[in-house]
Amino acid sequence: MPAWAAPTLAQQIDAIESSYGSEPAEVVARLRPLEAQARAAGGDGLRAFLAAWGFAHGSLDQLTVADAATAELIDLGEREGNAAAMASAFALRATLLQFSGRLGAAHEWISAALPWAEKTQDEALRYWVFMTAGDLNVWTGHLQQAVALLQAADRSAQAQGHARRSAQARIGLAPLRLALHDVDSARADAQEAFRLAGHAGVLPLQLAAKLIEAAAEQEAGRQAAGDLAHDQAEQLARALAPAASAAAGSVGTPGWAGSQAQVQQQMADLHLSARQFDAALRYAERALRLAGEETGAEAVDLARISVGLARLGLGRRAAGAPLVDAGLASLEKQGLKVRLLEQLNRHAELLDELGDAAGALRQSRKALGLEAELVRNDRVSTVLDLQRRSSFEQSQRALEALTHDNELQANQLARHDSERRLTLGLAVAMLVVVILTVALHQRARKANLALQQHNAELAHVSLHDRVTGLPNRRSLERDARTLESQGFTGLGIVIKRLGLIMGSLGHAVGDELLCQVAGRLKPIVERQGGCLYRLDGLSFGVTLPALAGGAQLAGLLDELLQAMQPVFLVQHQELAVTLSIGAAELPRHGRRLAEVAKAIQLAMRHAQRQPGNAAVLYTDELMLEQQDRLLMEARLSQALDKGEFELFYQAQCDLQGRQLTGFEALLRWRGPEGLIPPDRFIPVAEESGLMVPIGRWVLQQACRQAKAWHDAGLGKPVMAINISPRQFQHPDFMAMVHEALDHSGVDPHRIELEITEGAMMDDAEATIAKMAELRRLGLHLAIDDFGTGYSSLAYLRRFPINRLKIDRSFIRDLGQDDEGAAIVQALIQLAHSLGMTVVAEGVEDDRQERCLRDWGCDMMQGFGYARPLPARDAAALLDVQPSGAPQGDG
Template structure:
């Protein structure tokens, strides 16, 4: 592939635009497949430059997807997942369906590899739609074949069956027999899971007939997938069963995982293939560990890893080591997890080192080619000398002149050759130095990068030091609003303020990734000195930054840990730093947290809660409460706000505990879809029962609002419930609106066109621009309870509330005050002409029976007054 691409480079660079973008993506992908990741990184950097220079969203999406694919090929799945997540919004901005298909398929594959099954489902569904838009039956079949095992792991047997049969239909239309074989293998397993033996046997028989018709070279060729950097397509029943075992492991369904792993192991032994046997053995061991069969599980995993180390690729071994380490860490075996993590880190370092060596060897081969060219020139000159020797027999005079000229040419060529050799050696040495520098430094800030930090950490193993993790808060909003160029300028300014402080303390500042820095310092003596350093770093970013003639306020979240106080090994200290930084990010504004043991306990509790939260929707543990809103002038009920509650088996869990977890993990998207459907159905029920037509307000989370499927979800909820859209009000937070203001305005216009009411929630807590506020098609403004709480005691807060009411009325909006709890607050708001109120002063949140009774009482009172 590289040989076929090389002669196309000149033409691609002349044409530029999409031609160059596609060439660079293919060039980087091909070298990455050859483990020459440095060349792939150079292609990635050029694509990023193209995206920034030309404002080319497709180039940026290609760069991020290429980087994610390279990280996936090198076994670094979590980092790859972060890069492909960054590629998704850029891909959404393009109309290039082949590019979108590549990004969505890679995103789906990485989400499955890292255990984010719901994210993988959404991404693969988007890839299927992209294939449909292209009219590409083969790609559609690939997407459906990847979706079917996932749906089976998520217990959606009917969906898995539909995907498998649709995949077979598309593969048949494309004339692709290996894909037809994969579809029939999956269909047979789906029917077995459903207990339909006759259908299972029929699908299995069709798969056997297809396998006999496919020649061995065709099966091998089908394993190459240029559309995404994922695993080979299924060619045997063992591969499908192995995929199902891995999916159940990632969803922590260990009993099902053990069942499929045992079946995969038996099939692999029957069908042949040592690597398949090794992978099935490892999956069976991991399932046994998950079921707390520690001795048997570790024995199986270690046996599989040992066999894999002898006969498989190092990248495949790296992925299995990371899986083992992650499960041991989840099960509380910290020592075992650290051992496997160290092996994985050593293997990853070896892969990176091999990449550099291969690149240097390539340069040396080029130098050798130049030396051969010089040898050919010398041989040509020798031939000329022989010709002159023949001329000597003809003329004595010409002989003397020929010898003199030949000697002069020899001297000149020798000098020229010597100079060229020296120049080539200097160029090679300079290039090696440049590679060494680029490999250890960040391209934007010039700071040492993560690899340099890891090298320094290995040098400090066993020594005392202080580690810091520094994250820039809300950096993504700035990038989304102002672009990468402004983001890079801001990063340089932040680094310029932090670096002198770190260096005065004897440490060094590192750039870790898009929005975070790290630092390593010698011990500072006591906790007071460390706290003083953290406060100094926070104070350094308080003055506003000037970027592209705009003033930007910036805050940091800093985590700190010490060795050996918080961990005997550098890996333990790094984990402590991450936990402390995550705790700082959960706080508002500038914050710094020093690690304590409680953070580890809280993290374990949070992970347990996230696991239970992922199953709560299927178990029917969620319910809606409804808090009434009333007209301040008449004190008549005007509507309800739907509020989510989680009735856990251990008791009711407050929303402020589980909503942030759902938002961060992405579970808020399916949960929010359920809330919207339930609220619309309840509103329709009240309307049909003749209980007036109160407005039903539904909160929309930022992540749900920005999801590609949001508009489809809203239309589906309205269609399924049959509710009048004018009775539904969507409450969107101020921060979600400002993340991408232009896109938000267009999306809100679509919502208004459906007949929905729109409200801006928690107004006054963010950083809205009034220039944008008047462009948003908003019907209602909700004043946050933090401003209402101190009415009568805080004159400044009262002035803000009055100003917000006047501002909203001037823009044609109605105003709702949240958190009204006493008659004094209610009187103040009524005097200031606030329209509606909501809070304990009027009604508490009630489950459906209580809300229905309140609505019925209001209707009876209205009829009596009438």
């Protein structure tokens, strides 16, 4: 920006956060005068204000204001298609959940923020999202991902020319690298952080950088260099606390001990996440010793728990378990519930990994109970409160101005009456007074009526959704409190893939579709004496009087789903809509509103995992299943490090000559109890975000195997590799592909990436650009499970795809189902007309194979030709092929 150019509103707000970020009360005070300007400006100015306003109030534990800011950011993002607003909303929500200790949920929200942040050029926002994501990945044990995210945060800080933020990112990176045994990089990051913090004039950051540098030098065995860094840290501590230094004569103050203890505790936690228990114990014991020199009981408890966990990891249960239990009990006694929740989850994960399933389940249940206690009810929209307050103040000012005008007019009339008293007389004066009084009364009455009407409109807006006109979340909370004493049935309804429709066709189409869906649901609900509410962008809520029995509720749920069967006509386009419905009853499924709301959410999430329309009534088994999913997620997060994954390979063959042409790499998980079916763990990996590092491993292993077969003289079979939707949309996906190709040395023309049509259509324009780049690398691309999603033929023609894979659901009844046969023939002709080859999946018998060959299908895959096999057995198939046969189709 030129020196003479005035800073934008967003830049002013960023400057306030940059200067006073550690003083949230000061940030709030300095932001308040900018609110009117931000609301008038809208767009990025309003987005920056709401993000800073919500974060500052969240830091002050004023979560009502922070939640209101999050809701308005989402509304702004949906209304204006503002990617920065969506990224800010998700990052703010993740931060609030992190403040409350709900780190798993926070990780999901920040994962959702990352794709939005990648679409913006706002480096300050990108820095916030990447730093938050890095921090949460550290807490959830994803250290490699955390390194990549903190590096991205550092790049954003450098793009801003912001030395302090860059120093903070490097201080986050250095201990991570140390825990991952990259000592030289850790030392370099700490030294660079020290330089940047010095440039920014931030002594506490310089102190932290020197302490980490000292730890790195000691890990590398350079004791002299470590002592020198430690001495420099002492000098910085004296500069930060000159009075304490003068009194003590050395840097042995509680503040100095606390700074050292924090670094040692951080290193202990990172080594625990990396399951390096010897190093973790060493750092944790130092942290405990240093924490004992200060008055804070919390630091002592955290260090004691870390020592105990490290000893448990080393098999010293008798020495470790009492320390963990004592630390947890002390945190509970102090009322430190957020810290307690974090430590309970860490303990549960470690116990599960060590084979103590009962202990892990016991601690997980404690954590789930504590998390439920910490979940707050959604707050009343602070934005509406502020609007109402502003309206009231404007009305008050209008009344004061009216009173002042009346006084002026009365004075003028008095003077006028005095001047003309001799000529007009008392009768005329009285007549004037009467007329003036009537006029003023009419004017005041008109002003009061306008004020009442305005207040009524505000009251209506605060209780109703602006798009559908339905009652909103606030109305639902009020009505539910009224029904609590007599019991009721509650429903949560989500429209599946509404985000895809809005992303493809625009928000105007999405809003009209919402109104039509509400128009079908509302009369059904009202016939049962209930009320329909619009809760947020994708979901509705329903309250009903307690129904007579399960059959009546089942009939209502079926009627709601059936109402979606006719397609919707929106702006001359036919759209199919499917719903996920979760249901629960009070007091059957909970004695309090919060418990019933949680039961509804759990049932609704279970329904969302089912294909098509689905309705689920809450049961205790769902809660147990949720707990099992949590335990599986914990196990899954460690499976990669333990080497429990392996790849099987299913052969593909040319239908005309029945010659082997390639393989599809299929992921398998071999746990302690044996092979775990993919349909059990892959959905959990997708939902938790673990599919990204797992997918990276699959990509690397499959490329290495293809190169190994080629080097062994077994031909050049094409290797097909499945790419999950979350992996394909990840900002580092192209880097993963380059890394796998470079490290394996495989010929890219021998690799085929299979991408589902749903992943392609989430952001079609961005997908086209990404796929074009993959094709430039020489890779083949296939669209997987074709026909099961919502692909647009207009987009399909533009996608640079080599191959189309017909889903097994269309192949199963070939020769028996004429309608299914017609669909398969049409798909083959469509693919060939677009220059694609066709692979049929799930071919199991001669009848299916004969039909496909007659219709001109190019290739097949299924049990009829070969089952998935380990690499050694798959290589045997290559051995028996004629020389040069397994060459793929080019």
